Amino acid sequence: MPYDETEWTAEEREALERLPREEDPGRLLEERTVAALKARGLLRPTGRREPRGARVGHPAWWAAAIAAGLALFFGGLALGQARSSAAARDLVLALRDADAAERPSLVQETGSLYVDAVASLAQLRESGNEAAVGTGVEVGLAALYAAAYELARLHPGDRRLREVLRALETPATTESDTAGVHWF
Amino acid sequence: MDGDEDAFRALYRRHTPRLWPLLGRMLGGAGFRADAEDAVQETWIRAVQALPSFRWEAAFSTWLTGIALNCARETLRKRKRGAELSTDGVLERLDGGRRPDPERRMDLEEAIAALPDGYRTVLVLHDIEGFTHLEISERLEIAVGTSKSQLHHARRAVRSHLEPGGRDEPDAIRRD
Numbered sequence: 001m002p003y004d005e006t007e008w009t010a011e012e013r014e015a016l017e018r019l020p021r022e023e024d025p026g027r028l029l030e031e032r033t034v035a036a037l038k039a040r041g042l043l044r045p046t047g048r049r050e051p052r053g054a055r056v057g058h059p060a061w062w063a064a065a066i067a068a069g070l071a072l073f074f075g076g077l078a079l080g081q082a083r084s085s086a087a088a089r090d091l092v093l094a095l096r097d098a099d100a101a102e103r104p105s106l107v108q109e110t111g112s113l114y115v116d117a118v119a120s121l122a123q124l125r126e127s128g129n130e131a132a133v134g135t136g137v138e139v140g141l142a143a144l145y146a147a148a149y150e151l152a153r154l155h156p157g158d159r160r161l162r163e164v165l166r167a168l169e170t171p172a173t174t175e176s177d178t179a180g181v182h183w184f
Numbered sequence: 185m186d187g188d189e190d191a192f193r194a195l196y197r198r199h200t201p202r203l204w205p206l207l208g209r210m211l212g213g214a215g216f217r218a219d220a221e222d223a224v225q226e227t228w229i230r231a232v233q234a235l236p237s238f239r240w241e242a243a244f245s246t247w248l249t250g251i252a253l254n255c256a257r258e259t260l261r262k263r264k265r266g267a268e269l270s271t272d273g274v275l276e277r278l279d280g281g282r283r284p285d286p287e288r289r290m291d292l293e294e295a296i297a298a299l300p301d302g303y304r305t306v307l308v309l310h311d312i313e314g315f316t317h318l319e320i321s322e323r324l325e326i327a328v329g330t331s332k333s334q335l336h337h338a339r340r341a342v343r344s345h346l347e348p349g350g351r352d353e354p355d356a357i358r359r360d
Contacts, residue, residue: 016311025220034196043187043188138348156225
């Protein structure tokens with residue numbers, strides 16, 4: 001029987017049917033799209049009730065949360081449960097949602113936290129406490145991620161920022177990269 | 185939706201997982217992820233802008249897919265500027281830098297991604313998304329015969345990529 005080039009074989013058809021028709025492109029694209037719509041005035045933030053005290057999602061709350069994590073860590077405390085580096089970043093993500101006017105100051109705050117983290121890490125390395133250094137790296141990366149994330153929200157079209165975020169979102173490749181990580 | 189962020193996010197999360205592979209494949213696969221991301225964003229911007237005129241008795245997903253296809257085609261057109269690409273199936277070549285290694289066996293996604301834009305578009309719409317040739321001709325504003333011809337060449341090219349050194353090389357792909 002002659003080979004028909006214009007039709008798929010049963011095997012080829014099955015291979016085509018196995019190709020995914022649905023796939024989540026990731027949270028970053030959603031945030032970027034929402035930011036682009038807001039920048040065009042096509043979307044308004046959903047009103048949120050403010051709990052007593054601070055509002056979860058408020059940039060100051062976010063910065064304070066990171067600061068608290070840093071304080072706990074650099075104060076030598078291992079409070080709270082151990083979390084993977086990915087979970088730590090997810091936590092940072094969950095704390096975002098700043099108003100447009102507040103974002104620049106948030107970038108500045110997270111940048112400062114990152115600088116503090118790096119400075120403290122330099123001291124920790126001399127102590128030889130590998131576990132503490134590992135945790136410090138994660139906290140520093142979380143602050144770095146937060147700053148890059150806010151910059152990406154301010155400039156959603158910037159591919160360099162997307163690459164930075166993508167790199168930071170890449171899971172640790174070795175077990176030692178994530179072992180012994182403590183968050184707050 | 186009325187500009188409500190939460191309502192938009194719900195809509196986005198429901199429909200974007202369907203848009204993402206479609207736009208990704210149409211725009212050339214993993215090597216063009218940034219273009220696919222831009223296209224998803226642009227699709228939603230246009231959709232939200234046009235939403236007030238959308239009649240909800242029609243299928244939202246169909247309407248949204250139409251917008252996405254237009255965005256993808258515009259991206260491909262921009263990419264083609266200055267390139268020697270034809271959409272009539274007579275002379276097409278692979279995009280620079282994406283020429284497959286003839287000695288290496290490609291997987292199906294890679295083989296589809298390596299197709300010239302015109303072939304890839306029709307193959308994705310017909311063989312993966314299930315569009316008919318008539319629907320493709322209407323969406324892409326081409327003749328039904330052109331759609332069939334593109335699909336024919338696309339399938340040959342995919343087979344060639346999957347079986348290097350096997351069957352005939354696709355006549356429409358010039359390895360210059």
